[in-house]
Amino acid sequence: MTDDLERRLRTGSVPDLDVAGLQDALRRRAGEERLIDVAYATADSPLGPLTVMVTPRGLVRLSYAGEPLDEQMAEVAERISPRIFAAPERTDEVRRQLDDYFAGRRPSFAVPIDWRLVRGFAASVLRATARIPFGSVSSYRSIAADAGSPNAYRAAGNALGSNPIPIVVPCHRVLHSGGGLGGYTGGLERKRYLLQLEGVLPTLKG
């Protein structure tokens, strides 16, 4: 028998929960108890908003708008830790250096990198890429050689295409040996912009 009592239990006046307030309180306590394994925030850039993720070891992920955030989070949750929080203050240093880079005040980044999202040959390729200086370029073939397998230039291309930390690990500095731009995670327009910013490609006026 459904009576008034049952109805009141089902629909009984429940104060509305402030979920955002709860998230804030949990984030604050997680910080105090050192339970934040991955912190993320958005940074503005001339190439659109960037998502920055850091761990206590360093910068682990940087992405352009257009890469679905929930997929990135799921990958980071699985491969590093699901204790991921929006904690902008922990990404301040990375965001400041990105601002300086885009403003032409900083040729190289001085942030520790957390390499846990890359493994095997891809890790060797990206570490070799990280050593290409501002304003220089390399080729897929010579990056493959630097990573220890001169013939694996296709695999090197794949590794660069799935670079989890573009801009800071400068995969935009790797071009085809013939002079073609090759590919880019964020699209060729962005690659062209970065190469112009670094003075490798001429800036077109007008």
Added chain:
Amino acid sequence: MPRRVSPSVHLPPFEQLVDVHARELHRFLIGLVGPAEAEDCLQETFMSALRAYRRLRHGDNLRAWLYTIAQRKATDAARRRARRPTRGLDGLDPAEAPVARPDDGLWAVVRELPPKQRAAVVHRFVLDLAYGEIGARMGISEEAARQNVSAGLRRLRTTVTR
């Protein structure tokens, strides 16, 4: 990219876990401890979950896991409440005596039910679960779940007259 070889655990990012389950758990806790204490219990539930979250071996039934933690937090809160003196030494109510809130009525009565009846009633009406599922969650038989719900309702009817 190299694929991960170990079996994946598929735990959602923690903030997502909170977004998905907070409102329902809050309602569950209101049923168990009343509106005044539900938010504290909820925060403690999620903090316990967060501390254990990295070591969790699989994400198969996160909902049931969260309810188990919430139930434990509700029991802790009830114990704290029981220890709290209801009258000060001079015979006056102590300052921290809970103040009745306008929406407290029904839940205050639910809170006074014996623990098993209270949990069964909350599972049945607040969470809208079938008796089999209630039994599974409480670790009792389906029949025992049904009996606890009807005993709880009977007792509630004697107090809630409107």
